Amino acid sequence: MTTIAVLGAGKIGEALLSGLLSGGRLPEQLMFTERYAERAAALTKQYGVRVVDVPTAVRDAEVLVVAVKPQDIDPVLDELAPVISPRNLVVSLCAGLPTSLYERKLPNDVPVVRVMPNTPMLVGQAMSVISAGRHASPQHLVLVEEILGTVGEVIRVPESQQDAVTALSGSGPAYFFFLVEAMIDAGILLGIPRNVAEKLIIQSAVGAAAMLAQTGEHPVTLREAVTSPAGTTIMAIRELERHGVRAALLAAIEAARDRSEELGKAHES
Ligand SMILES: NC(=O)C1=CN([C@@H]2O[C@H](COP(=O)(O)OP(=O)(O)OC[C@H]3O[C@@H](n4cnc5c(N)ncnc54)[C@H](OP(=O)(O)O)[C@@H]3O)[C@@H](O)[C@H]2O)C=CC1
């Protein structure tokens, strides 16, 4: 089985390690790099996966998953450039960073696949969206689909759509968490104990997500089925529309897309 090194084991890097282990990969097939010895030791203790330096990752792993913040990419590219070979496949999870950045900074036509995952990877429910760079073959895409398929759903898009994808599904879980948080607050406002409000709202979110995933019905149809004539739901919907929640979501997701583009532009030269 393919050996995978995660370069930068923060939130998404750890989610990937954890998800791959839960999906059946062995600790010996995984490794990670990490700046702080204390965090490295904690991760090794928790997952049984070894911490390595970049040359070891390049030597021992076919797939190098870059999971540092976009702002931290330059030192990683500097470390990779002298040691990387075309037998390595670079899989970038970094928001905004185009495959052309890696192709420009790394030698030997190294293949690169750009991926936008999301944190539900931690529970095997990621949405990962992949795009091939210039030197990535169909086999490389299949390999990335196989790896990420063990931690959720995977689809391919042209790389030109990745900034929009980042705003939709990359950041998407945060919008749902924000909504849940606000709805729990509404429960508090109405005098419901916090633990009860949390139970009501989280199970409603889980149930609504399951209906969306399992029924194949359009969200509008599902919402209409909850919205009785002159009932309670339509009163709430009127307030949501009056406060511009739909327009706020459109503007929010557009702003996230713009930020992803900006992160890429910062590395153009
Ligand atoms: N969080 C998310 O929901 C998603 C994130 N992403 C992308 O994933 C990437 C990581 O995000 P996230 O996990 O949230 O960020 P984190 O800051 O949690 O993780 C990045 C990790 O990389 C480490 N790191 C930085 N530089 C190096 C280096 N030179 N060598 C080894 N390790 C290094 C950081 O260490 P230190 O803490 O010491 O700086 C940190 O542990 C980003 O590019 C982001 O765009 C993509 C989709 C979703």
Ligand SMILES: O=C(O)[C@@H]1CCC=N1
């Ligand atoms: O907020 C961010 O920049 C990262 C990318 C997508 C989700 N989190």
